[in-house]
Amino acid sequence: MLFSEIVRMALSSLGANKLRAALTMTGITIGVFSIISVMTAIGALQNSIESGISFLGSNIFQFAKYPVNIDAGGETKKKYQNRRNITYRQALRYYELMQGNAQEICLKCFGRDLKGQAVYNGIKTTPSLTVVGTNRSFLTANAYTLSYGRNLNDEDVDLARSVLVIGKMIEKRLFPHESPIGKVIRMSGHTYTVIGVLVEKGTSFGQSQDDICLMPITRFFENYGEANRTVNIATQPFSTELYNRTLDKGISAMRIARGLGANQENDFEIYTNDSLKSAFISVAGVVRIGAFVVSFIALVAAGIGIMNIMLVSVTERTKEIGVRKSIGARSRDILRQFLTEAVFISEAGGVVGIILGVIGGDLLALWLKVDLIFPFGWAFAGLVVCSAIGIGFGLYPAYRAAALDPIEALRYE
Amino acid sequence: MMDTRDSIRPVGPVVIDIENITKDYVMGEEIVHALRGVSLRVHRNEYIAIMGPSGSGKSTLMNMVGCLDTPTSGRYGFNGRNVAEMDDDELAAIRNREIGFVFQTFNLLPRANTLRNVELPLIYAGVDPETREERATQTLIDVGLGDRLHHKPNELSGGQRQRVAIARALVNRPSIILADEPTGNLDSKTGEEIMSLFEDLYRRGNTIILVTHEADIARHARRTVRLRDGLIESDDLMTVPELESMALT
Numbered sequence A: 001m002l003f004s005e006i007v008r009m010a011l012s013s014l015g016a017n018k019l020r021a022a023l024t025m026t027g028i029t030i031g032v033f034s035i036i037s038v039m040t041a042i043g044a045l046q047n048s049i050e051s052g053i054s055f056l057g058s059n060i061f062q063f064a065k066y067p068v069n070i071d072a073g074g075e076t077k078k079k080y081q082n083r084r085n086i087t088y089r090q091a092l093r094y095y096e097l098m099q100g101n102a103q104e105i106c107l108k109c110f111g112r113d114l115k116g117q118a119v120y121n122g123i124k125t126t127p128s129l130t131v132v133g134t135n136r137s138f139l140t141a142n143a144y145t146l147s148y149g150r151n152l153n154d155e156d157v158d159l160a161r162s163v164l165v166i167g168k169m170i171e172k173r174l175f176p177h178e179s180p181i182g183k184v185i186r187m188s189g190h191t192y193t194v195i196g197v198l199v200e201k202g203t204s205f206g207q208s209q210d211d212i213c214l215m216p217i218t219r220f221f222e223n224y225g226e227a228n229r230t231v232n233i234a235t236q237p238f239s240t241e242l243y244n245r246t247l248d249k250g251i252s253a254m255r256i257a258r259g260l261g262a263n264q265e266n267d268f269e270i271y272t273n274d275s276l277k278s279a280f281i282s283v284a285g286v287v288r289i290g291a292f293v294v295s296f297i298a299l300v301a302a303g304i305g306i307m308n309i310m311l312v313s314v315t316e317r318t319k320e321i322g323v324r325k326s327i328g329a330r331s332r333d334i335l336r337q338f339l340t341e342a343v344f345i346s347e348a349g350g351v352v353g354i355i356l357g358v359i360g361g362d363l364l365a366l367w368l369k370v371d372l373i374f375p376f377g378w379a380f381a382g383l384v385v386c387s388a389i390g391i392g393f394g395l396y397p398a399y400r401a402a403a404l405d406p407i408e409a410l411r412y413e
Numbered sequence B: 001m002m003d004t005r006d007s008i009r010p011v012g013p014v015v016i017d018i019e020n021i022t023k024d025y026v027m028g029e030e031i032v033h034a035l036r037g038v039s040l041r042v043h044r045n046e047y048i049a050i051m052g053p054s055g056s057g058k059s060t061l062m063n064m065v066g067c068l069d070t071p072t073s074g075r076y077g078f079n080g081r082n083v084a085e086m087d088d089d090e091l092a093a094i095r096n097r098e099i100g101f102v103f104q105t106f107n108l109l110p111r112a113n114t115l116r117n118v119e120l121p122l123i124y125a126g127v128d129p130e131t132r133e134e135r136a137t138q139t140l141i142d143v144g145l146g147d148r149l150h151h152k153p154n155e156l157s158g159g160q161r162q163r164v165a166i167a168r169a170l171v172n173r174p175s176i177i178l179a180d181e182p183t184g185n186l187d188s189k190t191g192e193e194i195m196s197l198f199e200d201l202y203r204r205g206n207t208i209i210l211v212t213h214e215a216d217i218a219r220h221a222r223r224t225v226r227l228r229d230g231l232i233e234s235d236d237l238m239t240v241p242e243l244e245s246m247a248l249t
């Protein structure tokens, strides 16, 4: 019997029960959707990371108290919390030691505890600004560019001036019709003069990077206190060739600044673009496994659904099977017909799941501002798995149909 | 035995050779003996009516002859081959190509249209789509349904449905047509129309066996087999005078 004929039979009997077929499909769609969307999003992220998006500015390495995946585990989190903060004094010591060994050294301290809300002329921003105390090197170290006005300079830091460089979002919100330069705004209980505006950077990993305001680190400490704060230090070598040498120097300078003895371990984290990439990849791995588990469960449940519907269908169509056998259908013709129906339900669910999954994953990728992808490998694997589910769970019902005795099937009412 | 001068003896080769067949149905404690030892020999191009009271085993015998059911004991030779020794695929092939079965309840696929229903045996025979459609259409024209190709069974009258079922039985050009009360659900006029179709088929050389309750229907056949309680009660060939009177009508 021709394959096209089997397909036609399967389609016409599924068409007779559209709602039922659609509902059965949905299970498969959910299972496939969950895995394909996650794989698409992760693939898009990984793709853009591998093709050169940098977490840090180019060639930059950074020292910090906490590692990237701080939320990973309870016990390890304790360990990092008990670590000494990197104080401004230690940071300054590092700064001195590295003079002449690095192009840029950025000291920065994030006011995560502060309710960062800026007010100007009765207009308020959202209370979620990123407030950073830092120096002139922040822009280079974090891949920002100045739009207009001026950057922070060494004098601002030395004199602890109350000045701010603001992100594009703050400018748009507070100064829609005028230049912010020279204007005095109020933020987190203090007043500041705006001296510069940054170029828009967009979102990264779903977080806006344009709601930032930078002030001299000295002013930051004076206004918001130095206790319980830890400073991050980003260093840019003079050239790519000098990266490894500068990193080594930086580590020893950091050890001296922290007062570590010769046989004490580093009590700080070293961030490089590589270490951040691998941290991302390990997180991505966990998410992937999660997606696998979810879709595995969904697909098994969906497979059982298919089996159930097919068994019902075989019973309902006992008479039809009898008629087909009485006019010459062989057992294997009946088997194929029912198996094809099961595979069709499964594949149709899979195709819908793949389409929705790719759309979902790419929407996420769009939001994260990375290039969109179509995960051919996963889509193909999805189709193969769906066929396997259709065959696996459809086999028993199809076998039952094929094994019916023609005369008993014909007599069935 | 009847005198050869009074009746027409069948002369073709034996196509169906049933010897002492029994069929028992086990119903819990009780065993129903549907057939108790039936022997029947059918030659090519015979036209046989099987009659008998309800429950006498007519359908059971027909299903056996149509290779749909298997006997409890006895031997069934089909075209010289022992049916008991055939596997399921061979039986399917016989049902598909050699036998056309017409049921009292039509047994059409309700969701498929007329053409599709008639094409079905050709699909299972592996005939290519164009030939299939052509042959199915032609067969439907032959039974007078050329203008009902795309109707669903529930859009047809009982007589039309039975014609579809007959077209389906004929489309693969089987040599043997089996019909289990083909007119049972039809009024007498429609019944007569169906019977003239069988008459045509018989004249074209087919072997026809039909089950019926009605003497009027059975009169079309050239031989009448009567069953009672699972046994053959009588087996009569039509006499020459009867034949002559038929030719007159």
Ligand SMILES: Nc1ncnc2c1ncn2[C@@H]1O[C@H](COP(=O)(O)OP(=O)(O)OP(=O)(O)O)[C@@H](O)[C@H]1O
Binding pocket: B025, B026, B027, B032, B033, B034, B052, B053, B054, B055, B056, B057, B058, B059, B060, B061
């Ligand atoms: N599947 C079955 N299980 C049990 N008994 C059966 C089965 N099929 C037939 N019988 C019994 O076998 C006997 C013969 O049945 P069959 O259907 O051959 O009768 P019939 O001559 O065709 O009757 P009718 O004229 O009413 O169609 C009946 O007594 C019936 O009850």
Ligand SMILES: [Mg+2]
Binding pocket: B058, B059, B060, B180
């Ligand atoms: Mg009967």
